[in-house]
Amino acid sequence: xxxxxxxxxxxxxxxxxxxxxxxxxxxxxxxxxxxxxxxxxxxxxxxxxxxxxxxxxxxxxxxxxxxxxxxxxxxxxxxxxxxxxxxxxxxxxxxxxxxxxxxxxxxxxxxxxxxxxxxxxxxxx
Amino acid sequence: xxxxxxxxxxxxxxxxxxxxxxxxxxxxxxxxxxxxxxxxxxxxxxxxxxxxxxxxxxxxxxxxxxxxxxxxxxxxxxxxxxxxxxxxxxxxxxxxxxxxxxxxxxxxx
Numbered sequence: 001x002x003x004x005x006x007x008x009x010x011x012x013x014x015x016x017x018x019x020x021x022x023x024x025x026x027x028x029x030x031x032x033x034x035x036x037x038x039x040x041x042x043x044x045x046x047x048x049x050x051x052x053x054x055x056x057x058x059x060x061x062x063x064x065x066x067x068x069x070x071x072x073x074x075x076x077x078x079x080x081x082x083x084x085x086x087x088x089x090x091x092x093x094x095x096x097x098x099x100x101x102x103x104x105x106x107x108x109x110x111x112x113x114x115x116x117x118x119x120x121x122x123x124x125x
Numbered sequence: 126x127x128x129x130x131x132x133x134x135x136x137x138x139x140x141x142x143x144x145x146x147x148x149x150x151x152x153x154x155x156x157x158x159x160x161x162x163x164x165x166x167x168x169x170x171x172x173x174x175x176x177x178x179x180x181x182x183x184x185x186x187x188x189x190x191x192x193x194x195x196x197x198x199x200x201x202x203x204x205x206x207x208x209x210x211x212x213x214x215x216x217x218x219x220x221x222x223x224x225x226x227x228x229x230x231x232x233x234x
Contacts, residue, residue, distance in 0.1 A: 111158035
């Protein structure tokens with residue numbers, strides 16, 4: 001059974017840093033692209049970063065580029081998001097999510113078949 | 126960047142049919158995926174590639190698409206269908222490859 005569990009959220013001040021983690025289980029973690037998606041309270045979903053299965057390719061939304069870094073430890077089946085220079089507008093629930101990976105149709109990366117339960121990051125002075 | 130537009134809300138009586146639309150330029154050329162998010166919970170994939178259902182998703186939920194509009198339809202609506210619904214596409218030509226719609230709140234009367 002696929003399981004994704006985020007941790008590391010909390011209350012920080014503007015300009016501070018935070019590192020989120022997502023522990024994966026129930027599937028071969030090293031075969032799947034992973035993403036971080038956030039949702040400000042009462043707002044919609046915003047994709048912020050993805051990383052390829054090997055970790056060699058990543059990408060970021062403009063809103064976090066240069067401040068956030070995604071990484072993964074395939075041996076420990078863990079996804080990370082290092083968030084630096086946090087801003088009030090980064091306040092949100094942060095979800096990790098899995099792309100389906102290789103299927104009979106080939107490598108599928110364009111949607112998210114499993115999500116974690118989310119961790120709340122609050123940035124406030 | 127690519128934009129997906131959804132109507133903010135839909136109200137439907139139990140047993141009736143709810144239709145949720147998702148508009149985007151040339152959306153007919155992209156795979157459209159849909160997520161259901163109940164209050165206080167993480168999103169759940171309910172449709173992928175326009176109309177395919179993951180295991181466990183009831184046949185009451187279906188999807189369709191035209192050149193500029195994708196539609197999620199929920200037949201025989203139940204109270205448990207009350208949730209926010211988001212469409213999503215992967216736009217490989219965009220700076221932001223994963224694009225979510227603005228979301229539609231479905232209220233069961």
